[in-house]
Structures are given as structure tokens and as C-alpha cells.
Amino acid sequence: MAKVIVIGNEKGGAGKSTIAIHLVTALLHGGNRVGVIDLDLRQRSLGRFLANRRAWLAANAVNAPCPDEPDLGMDGALLARAPVADQLAAFQNAFAAASDLDFIVIDTPGGDTDLSRAAHAEADVIVTPMNDSFVDFDLLGHVDPVSLELTRPSIYSETVWESRKAKAMSRRGQIDWIVLSNRLGVAEARNRRRVDDRLALLARKVGFRVGPGLRDRVIYRELFPFGLTVADLSTEIRPVSVSLAHVAARQELRALIHAIGLEEAAGLAAAA
Incomplete structure (x- = not known):
């Protein structure tokens, strides 16, 4: 069965799709078969990224790994207006279609929806x-x-707690939860320390791990129109000029993969 990674946070603007995009490409370059389900039905940033990826690779006659995208059965905007039962059925069908892959990465919307809860209930890692x-x-x-x-x-x-409880009661294992300090920029140091201190206390109370995310770098945004990430850059794939900032971005991605515990799957253990 595929290992299921759910990117979740009920607040928008936290960088869920950016994290999902980079996890997917890192896992692909590790030689894994990856399925992607974008449940942010209206925005569909992850889905657009993958459409851009296929178009750019074809137009430039170069190769890079692409994931499977199980069909949800209809356009995202239409599915967003469909009855909840139809949405859940579409998700379960797509999920079943990807179950024999190595990984399923699910990007969830910034809000509490039935689809998001259904995805969390299937997670091995949040x-x-x-x-x-x-x-x-x-x-x-x-x-x-x-x-x-x-x-x-x-x-x-509380949402994650309910998902963990339901999965444990169904004897389908446990859910590992990682909270990433993401999109760090130039912030007032005292406020960051205050947030970090409370995050560490909450981690001990509810049971999650804390790891590094990705900083708010231009490179992450400027590669999006091409459907590429820093994991894809090579002598053949280089739509933007490479700088020291790209090297730092690669190191951030490595740290992210390590924090989640996917370095072996991403092929980083041997290269470390």
C-alpha cells in the first residue's frame, strides 16, 4: 500500500502547495511512483503546477519524472459545487486508483471541509x-x-487528534504529525522566539514533531510557471540562471526531507 502524506492546515497562505510541490518532485527524483490528489478544488495550485510541468517539458524536449494524477471524475470547480457525498466518492475512487503506488501526496484546502477530513483520516504522515x-x-x-x-x-x-483516534481504532496504524516553520523571512526575533517556545510546548502536549520548512525565496515562485523546483535543475533543465540562492534552496529542501524522515525515499541518504 502507498504511504500517504497529507499536507494540511486549515489556514490559507501557510505554503501548503509549495511544500506539496517540493515533496512530490523530491520523491520522484528518488525513483518513487507518486500519486497526487489536489483537494483544493477551486485554487488547484498543485494541479496547475503539474500541468505547467508537462507542458514545459514537452515544449523543451527534455525529460523529468512526473507523478500519477488519479482522476477525480470532473473539473475541480464543478466538484466543489457537487453534493458532499459525490465529493467523497470522487476522492475515494481517486485514492483507490493510486493505492498501489509508493506514495500518495494529498494537498488539502485552507479550511475545514469533509474532503479534507476524509484525507486526514487516510494519512500516514500529516x-x-x-x-x-x-x-x-x-x-x-x-x-x-x-x-x-x-x-x-x-x-x-483537534482535527488531527480525531484523525489519529479514528485510524488507531480501525487498526490501520498511527499518524506521524510534523509541523514546519515555513516561509520564514526577516522577522522580529523576539516574536519568533515567543512563537517557537509555544510551539515546542504544544508539540509535547499534543504529540507532533517540529521541523524546518522553506523560506520565502524568489526561486520557489519563479520556477512555478515552468512546473519545476530546485530538485529538477540540471544542465539540461535550467529555465532561470543558477545562483548561490539556488544552492541554499536545495539545502533547505534537503533539511525538509530529512525532518519528515523521507531522505532514503528521496535518494538523499547515500548522497548525504
Whole structure:
């Protein structure tokens, strides 16, 4: 059975699709058979990235690995307006079609939907990117407005808890949860320390691991129209000029893969 990686966070703008894109390409370059299901039915950033990838590779007559995209049965915008039962059936059909691959990567929308909950229930690994702000932290945990001390887990932590409980009760194993500090930029150091301290406390309380994400770099955005990532760049595939920033971006991707525990699958263990 495929190992299922769900990219989830009920807040938009945390960088879920960017993380999904880079995980998919890293796993592909590790020689894995990867299935992709984009459940952000209206935005479909991951789906557009893969369409761009196939178009650019064909136009430039070069080869790079591409994932399987199990058919959801209809256009995303139409499916978003379909009854919930039809949406869930479409997801289950697509999921079943990819079950004999090595990995299934599922990108979820920024909100609490029936489709997102169904995907979380199938996860072996949940990867949650978050920005270094209390706005993002609020979906994971609540803090006291006076002392900023952690008071209790919040709505998304409860969603993951319910998914973990359901999977354990069905005897289908456990869910590994990793929260990534993502899109770090030039931020006020004291605020970042405060968020990091509360994140570490919450990690011990609800049971997730904390890892590094991807910084807010131009290279991640400028490769998107070509359907490429820094994992794809080579002497044959180089739609933009290569700089030291690209080397740093590659190291960030390696650190991300290591934090999730996929270095062997991505072919990085031997190269490390």
C-alpha cells in the first residue's frame, strides 16, 4: 500500500502547495511512483503546477519524472459545487486508483471541509506548514492574551487528534504529525522566539514533531510557471540562471526531507 502524506492546515497562505510541490518532485527524483490528489478544488495550485510541468517539458524536449494524477471524475470547480457525498466518492475512487503506488501526496484546502477530513483520516504522515506568527499558531493552540502562556490546543489540533483516534481504532496504524516553520523571512526575533517556545510546548502536549520548512525565496515562485523546483535543475533543465540562492534552496529542501524522515525515499541518504 502507498504511504500517504497529507499536507494540511486549515489556514490559507501557510505554503501548503509549495511544500506539496517540493515533496512530490523530491520523491520522484528518488525513483518513487507518486500519486497526487489536489483537494483544493477551486485554487488547484498543485494541479496547475503539474500541468505547467508537462507542458514545459514537452515544449523543451527534455525529460523529468512526473507523478500519477488519479482522476477525480470532473473539473475541480464543478466538484466543489457537487453534493458532499459525490465529493467523497470522487476522492475515494481517486485514492483507490493510486493505492498501489509508493506514495500518495494529498494537498488539502485552507479550511475545514469533509474532503479534507476524509484525507486526514487516510494519512500516514500529516505535514503542517505554518508561518512564524501567532495568527497561524492560533489554529494549533490558544494562548492567554495577557501572559501569552499556552492554554489549550485549538481547532486544527483537534482535527488531527480525531484523525489519529479514528485510524488507531480501525487498526490501520498511527499518524506521524510534523509541523514546519515555513516561509520564514526577516522577522522580529523576539516574536519568533515567543512563537517557537509555544510551539515546542504544544508539540509535547499534543504529540507532533517540529521541523524546518522553506523560506520565502524568489526561486520557489519563479520556477512555478515552468512546473519545476530546485530538485529538477540540471544542465539540461535550467529555465532561470543558477545562483548561490539556488544552492541554499536545495539545502533547505534537503533539511525538509530529512525532518519528515523521507531522505532514503528521496535518494538523499547515500548522497548525504
